[in-house]
Amino acid sequence: MGDLSRREGTISQVYPELDNGRVVADVVTEGLGGYFVGERVRVWVSTDKRQAFVIPPEFVHRRYGLSYVTLTNGVEVVVQPGMPVDNGIEILSGLREGDVLRATARIAAANITEQGQ
Incomplete structure (x- = not known):
């Protein structure tokens, strides 16, 4: 893909294990095709809202x-x-x-x- 654009998705499953200190999860998002199936990517997950x-x-x-x-x-x-x-x-x-x-x-x-x- 190459671009660092922001994309929104929905976490569909969180696995009950850690892999080298990382949480493993499945995410559904539009427009990625099959590029990242089975791949590791860095994501930011917003879990709450706050004033900033x-x-x-x-x-x-x-x-x-x-x-x-x-x-x-x-x-x-x-x-x-x-x-x-x-x-x-x-x-x-x-x-x-x-x-x-x-x-x-x-x-x-x-x-x-x-x-x-």
């Missing part, structure tokens, strides 16, 4: 293996990104309610270029 901070992924920048966002006061905050979601990326830790993010110079430059300024 979701921000545009371009507000997160990486440096020295850590992920950062910049607040409007210029302070960089280390964050722990989570899963990509429909309208951004989930932030698991590092942000507090009321924090206001500032677009990085890279985002601002891209916006100016798009506007033809």
Whole structure:
């Protein structure tokens, strides 16, 4: 397949065994054909819902293996990104309610270029 697109499926069976610390399960999903029959793939299974901070992924920048966002006061905050979601990326830790993010110079430059300024 080659693409890393998000696909939704339904777990049809969970086997009562662990294989090298992994849970083995059957999943039904549309559009895969027979590519992964009997194959091992990495999946993320949502088991519950919670409130989360979701921000545009371009507000997160990486440096020295850590992920950062910049607040409007210029302070960089280390964050722990989570899963990509429909309208951004989930932030698991590092942000507090009321924090206001500032677009990085890279985002601002891209916006100016798009506007033809």
